[in-house]
């Protein structure tokens with residue numbers, strides 16, 4: 333792979349504006365047969381989403397993926413979402429008990445609209461076999477498989493039956509995979525996204541490394557249908573992480589799904605725990621993301637999200653922030 337770059341190395345080039353107001357720009361996206369307000373999904377991590385956030389997101393027209401770290405509650409979760417006439421979107425792993433869980437859902441006719449296979453190294457027979465198992469027992473569910481970082485992996489998971497693949501190994505804020513293993517897309521996630529998207533015949537989710545709202549537009553430009561975000565969603569008042577006060581300032585905890593804290597043991601740890609600044613309500617952030625993306629669309633010279641996909645860009649290595657802080 334030549335010419336790699338990451339989010340902060342890229343600037344998109346504006347086209348002539350065709351709208352009179354940014355409010356005319358439509359940020360919505362069709363994904364898995366449903367329409368969502370934004371091409372954004374909060375990460376399926378324990379400090380990012382819980383059941384009440386999932387309900388809030390679904391009720392307000394946003395996509396969500398519930399995490400898999402309270403496995404015994406998942407069937408009830410699906411029932412609860414469906415009783416409210418909301419989509420059910422869950423995560424699974426690849427261990428033996430997950431196979432039984434999928435079979436149980438089929439027997440009980442509890443069919444989630446979305447199932448995400450959430451594994452660190454998704455280019456594996458373990459994930460391929462789980463995709464096939466889900467497709468055999470729950471053929472109506474839309475299967476998202478990941479995480480991967482190469483076109484070959486995207487093609488293999490798509491061929492196994494995945495309806496979308498999730499790209500990003502190691503670019504996350506609480507990720508230490510890149511440090512502990514030497515592998516991943518950390519530092520060149522945006523280029524990896526482009527590389528994978530070129531091979532994809534189905535939607536791609538860009539996962540990890542989003543640090544500013546402008547990175548959402550850049551992800552769309554380089555091939556993402558959906559963008560998964562952790563750290564930017566960790567600091568809200570409703571975020572499930574603990575709130576702590578340090579020197580009179582409020583913070584929220586944010587920990588990796590492969591952290592010692594999440595796993596309860598120091599085995600194959602590839603994540604860490606950190607604290608992010610407390611920042612008000614989740615809905616305010618989503619509204620701001622929508623407004624910023626509407627503005628991106630207007631700079632792209634269109635009125636729909638699609639217009640971002642074809643804009644020109646320049647690579648300005650590590651210089652776009654010019655020493656400025658983001659906020």
Ligand SMILES: NC(=O)C1=CN([C@@H]2O[C@H](COP(=O)(O)OP(=O)(O)OC[C@H]3O[C@@H](n4cnc5c(N)ncnc54)[C@H](OP(=O)(O)O)[C@@H]3O)[C@@H](O)[C@H]2O)C=CC1
Pocket residue numbers: 425426427450451452453458479500501502503504507509540588589590600602
């Ligand atoms: N996006 C990213 O960059 C990363 C994300 N994560 C997140 O951390 C969580 C834990 O992930 P994960 O450890 O996969 O989940 P699990 O701990 O549930 O592992 C799932 C299974 O995959 C096996 N496995 C995991 N990694 C590898 C590997 N590199 N090679 C071979 N087998 C492997 C595990 O076996 P065993 O443990 O015995 O090897 C286990 O049987 C997930 O939520 C994941 O999204 C973690 C790292 C990177």
Ligand SMILES: Nc1nc2c(ncn2[C@@H]2O[C@H](COP(=O)(O)O)[C@@H](O)[C@H]2O)c(=O)[nH]1
Pocket residue numbers: 375376377479500501502503504505506507508509510539540541542560561562563564587588589590591602603604
């Ligand atoms: N290497 C690890 N990656 C992890 C872990 N827990 C989650 N993740 C990934 O990070 C993104 C969120 O990234 P952010 O930059 O938006 O904060 C998340 O969706 C996972 O793919 C982990 O323990 N190790």
